[in-house]
Amino acid sequence: MAGGQATPKGDESKKKPMTAEEFVTKAPLYVKVPISFYPPREISFDCWHEKCGKETSWVRTDEVVVVGSGSERGARPADYDLKSCSYICIKCQHSVLTIVYRDMQRGKTVVRPRLGTGMSSRPSTPPASVDVVTEVMKVGQYPAPSVVLPKDLERNLGEDAAQFYRRALVCRNNGFGLAAATYIRRVVEDKTNELIELAAEVAESHQLDEATVAAIRKAADSTVYTRFEDKLQYASTVFPDTLLVGSYNPLATLYSLVSKGIHGLSEEECIAIADDTSAVFDYVFAKLRADMTERNKFVERMKRLNQPDKKPEPSPAE
Known part of the structure; x- marks a missing residue:
């Protein structure tokens, strides 16, 4: 029949969760995003420098920083969940992207250890429950999204x-x-x-x-x-x-x-x-x-x- 359209089945009809890279490059401001997030080491992003002018590879310049942790007199940050990170274009080494985000919610996840070595196939340590970030919100970006x-x-x-x-x-x-x-x-x-x-x-x-x-x-x-x-x-x-x-x-x-x-x-x-x-x-x-x-x-x-x-x-x- 003309105009036919396949109907998604099961989980195919559900929207895929945002990835960590998509959060850095595409997430809007002040919107809670359900994701287990830590800034990825590398991303792909459009570089605006005249040397590039296209999508290039970017690398994170350093580890994540708690906003206010480097303040004078060693003052305690007001919000340990407010963080920032920056990326630099690998090609031109000039363009820098900085985002500020906040960990909005945490949850528990079970980390199962690897199996032991040698004759025993039992885990070397028992399963452990650890805290993970389950929801984040981007609260700032520079330069502003294009x-x-x-x-x-x-x-x-x-x-x-x-x-x-x-x-x-x-x-x-x-x-x-x-x-x-x-x-x-x-x-x-x-x-x-x-x-x-x-x-x-x-x-x-x-x-x-x-x-x-x-x-x-x-x-x-x-x-x-x-x-x-x-x-x-x-x-x-x-x-x-x-x-x-x-x-x-x-x-x-x-x-x-x-x-x-x-x-x-x-x-x-x-x-x-x-x-x-x-x-x-x-x-x-x-x-x-x-x-x-x-x-x-x-x-x-x-x-x-x-x-x-x-x-x-x-x-x-x-």
């Missing part, structure tokens, strides 16, 4: 939508999930007809039949007012199986995200919805457009290469 959009995406969005998109990123980075989700929904709403037209153009680039392309374009019919959610829903039902991303329908996924009610949700839950919506929107609106353009260029080139050579015209009779 809100610069990829050039292709900014160009495709246009000035007004790009401004809303940047505001969504600012809200997200500062922990204002409800505002971020609202701004992202506004961008999707403004660009729904363009998204549907893009889906139709992708179908054309894959040389699908005219009826399929016309059915997709019908969802963007502007002669009658239709809510943008309803447009996306209809467009997703006629989205051909041949254009699925893996086994998923990107328009159906986008519809399910923007149609979710955000009333009563926490800031953390709204941030998760904004992140997911942004990821799908970016793929459909930017990457899919780029792939379609490259595909069309390649098809045209193949057409030229496979045209039969023209025979030279006979010279006029003398």
Whole structure:
């Protein structure tokens, strides 16, 4: 059936927990993150220095520092759970990223010892219960998280939508999930007809039949007012199986995200919805457009290469 979409089963439908590296590089401010955290030794991060200008490897400059532990007269830190760490770009040795975070909650975990050596297979020591951090919150970052959009995406969005998109990123980075989700929904709403037209153009680039392309374009019919959610829903039902991303329908996924009610949700839950919506929107609106353009260029080139050579015209009779 057109527009089919695989349904996640079991644990596959659950969102993966944030990794320690993702906490350092992507976590918003003032949002509690359930994670057993200690800053990793190395991370990958976008370097802004002119020598790099791309994603590079970064290394932690030192061990974690309790904020205030190096104060004058050896004063006792007011909060032993408030910590900071810094990373430096390995390539340019110039750009430095510093985060400040707080251990919000601890729990117990059982550490089982290794088996003994020699003839005995019994553990050399009994299991031990140790304290571990189970929840952290980022409370500061320098430089501030970037809100610069990829050039292709900014160009495709246009000035007004790009401004809303940047505001969504600012809200997200500062922990204002409800505002971020609202701004992202506004961008999707403004660009729904363009998204549907893009889906139709992708179908054309894959040389699908005219009826399929016309059915997709019908969802963007502007002669009658239709809510943008309803447009996306209809467009997703006629989205051909041949254009699925893996086994998923990107328009159906986008519809399910923007149609979710955000009333009563926490800031953390709204941030998760904004992140997911942004990821799908970016793929459909930017990457899919780029792939379609490259595909069309390649098809045209193949057409030229496979045209039969023209025979030279006979010279006029003398």
